[in-house]
Amino acid sequence: MIKDKRINKIEEYIKEHKSVSLDELMEVFKVSKNTIRRDVQELVERDEFKKVYGGVAVKDEDQTAKLEPFQDRQVRHQKEKKIIAKAAAQFINDGDIIFIDSGTTTIELIEYLKGKNVTVLTNNLDFILRALPFENLSVISTGGLLERKTNSFGSIKYIDFLNAYNIKKAFMASTGVSLTNGVTNASPLESELKTAVVNRSIESYLLIDHNKFDKYGLMTYCTLDNIDYLITDQMPSQTYKEYIEANDIKLVLAEDV
Template sequence: MLKTKRVRQIKEYVFEHQTVSLDELVEVFHVSKNTIRRDIQELVDLGEIKKVYGGVAVNHTTLESFHDRQTRNQYEKELIGKLAAGYVDDGDIIYIDSGTTTLEMIECLKTKDVTIITNNLDVIITALSYENLNVISTGGVLERKTKSFASFKNMDLIKNYNINKAFMASTGISISNGVTNSSPLESELKKTVVDRSSEVYLLVDHYKFDKYALMTYCGLDEIDYLITDKIPSEEYQEYAKENNIQLVFRESEVKVTS
């Protein structure tokens, strides 16, 4: 693997996990510890990450912007957004979570009559072009890096709505840690949305599997549909079967029931 590609992948891995050990990076990228140290130093010098005892962590003073996340793995995001939009019907009241993958749904919804509840600024702006999309904002304080609104008052607003379908994003998912997010305030909003929704759809590309962030906002077993770009491992397939989760990937879907 070229060094530039490896360094980029190391950065993405650290950002997804928030904190990782050097030994873990050695195992994942199949290189020596000295090589990992040199690669890490490049990212540290750029201010992307910082060294911690035994490993490295995200430098939150340079938290990855919404734009940077949006341009990464763009093909996969568009595919997942298209698959998710296929589950939206005219008249639905849906929640579209703040995320670069969930944003891709809007273009695919432009011919449908739908009410969208969201906390994401880009979702609101993109939906402006389509008069048939009725948009309700949760309001609150704008987090510029993620282009999302968050406030403890959002929780009371969400509790008043009956949401048919919630389309949720995540920084990382795992069977042990569930569905996770880096922002404590946003995580509380996500948790409330999951509780208030009849059906919960989780949109994640395959890079998000077996990764986790600071906060767990729901268990993986609380998800009804898991939409991704490729079929997950047998472990996740078995978990889906045991918990009646429908796996959706690429242009096909697998209904997995117990």
Template sequence: MIKEVRLKKIQEYINEKESVSLDELVSVFNVSKNTIRRDVQELLKTGDYKKIYGGVTVNHENKKGLDSFKERSVRNQEAKQLIGQIAGNLVNDGDVIFIDSGTTTIEMFEHIKNKKITIITNHIELIMKCIPHDNISLICIGGILERQTNSLGNINNLELLNIYNINKAFMSSTGISIRNGVTNASPIESKLKESVVRKCNEVYLLVDHSKFDKQGLITYCKLDEINYLVTDKVPNSTYRDFFNENHIKMIYK
């Protein structure tokens, strides 16, 4: 593997994992430790990463907000597709559902596109996908364009949610933790998410394994406010105990 390609792949790997050891990078990329040290040293010069004991981590202080929708959509893609399939199978004909903006929730579409349902959303890509399907009644929450999330948001439009009886909400998150709850990077979007969680009786949180013990700028609900967790891997015992104690059902394959 040529150096430029390897550097790009190492960068993508660190962004996905948040923090990695040098030994892990040696094993994953099958190169010597000296080579990894040199590669990491070059990445440190960008300011996007910080050196830690025995490894390297993402420098969030230097990050300029949320990565673009396109950048995030290629991370953990197989996990997101699996979660989207699981969540899509939970939707039944006649359901009125809210689908949150996000690179995981969009993966539901292929598994719900032939169902006779009503979708409420601010997710621009999802809106475009739904337009050709007459079996889907589409209610769009408009507002300000959030380019990094491919969504629309406006706190003045939240009263629209009070009109409709939403029986299932499929939510996304920048990161979750027991201490900080379910988090998000956008202040405008967070208000919408908060309102949906309070409005809906069945809240499904769609997060892959990389989102655990991570956090975004704003907490939009506590972790015990969700009803179902849809993920790709069994979480650790701390989370399993928390979900059991709070009657949150875990759904995974």
């Protein structure tokens, strides 16, 4: 295949898959790594693509995720959110001290905790309200300023609060995840809490559906390699799979549960 035609095909392939690894491109187009690197560099210089860990991705400013009201987000991808929460719940055992983040996926965990005896720290107002009938759930609120768009509490005094508790497992939400921007959030009020929770917890679980990949919010609250378990509903691209494997992140596909 002549060079110009090959580069055009590579361009189409990247646009279709959003992000791909160099190894995947080598396999698909049957060329050497040096050739792929030169072709990718040429595409990057056109300013439509960007280099990411082990590969290349579409450079798209529209991938920025905005802060949307909780009710608007809750009605989207409901099936995916439920099966992701179900997959995450299998890691929660009686006696655990856990953190449940604000979010329209993490709120679904309540359905799978009704029969478990756990202590839950949370800034998730909806979780607190829905947990009221279940005496087996000991719920501790982070408190702070109510962020109405996310139905969650925000504050600048999280560090001292969290240091009082030995959080075993944190179940985190995200506006979007990318290899360049990490695990992100659209609400500045929540980002400090999220960072502190990930740093404080023994294990961190990130619950995201496939639509969150290659998107990013206003603030990064941790890098992807800070996450111990990534729970999603579809297999991510080869670029993400290679990153996940290289950083010893455990990938859990909800569809397999």
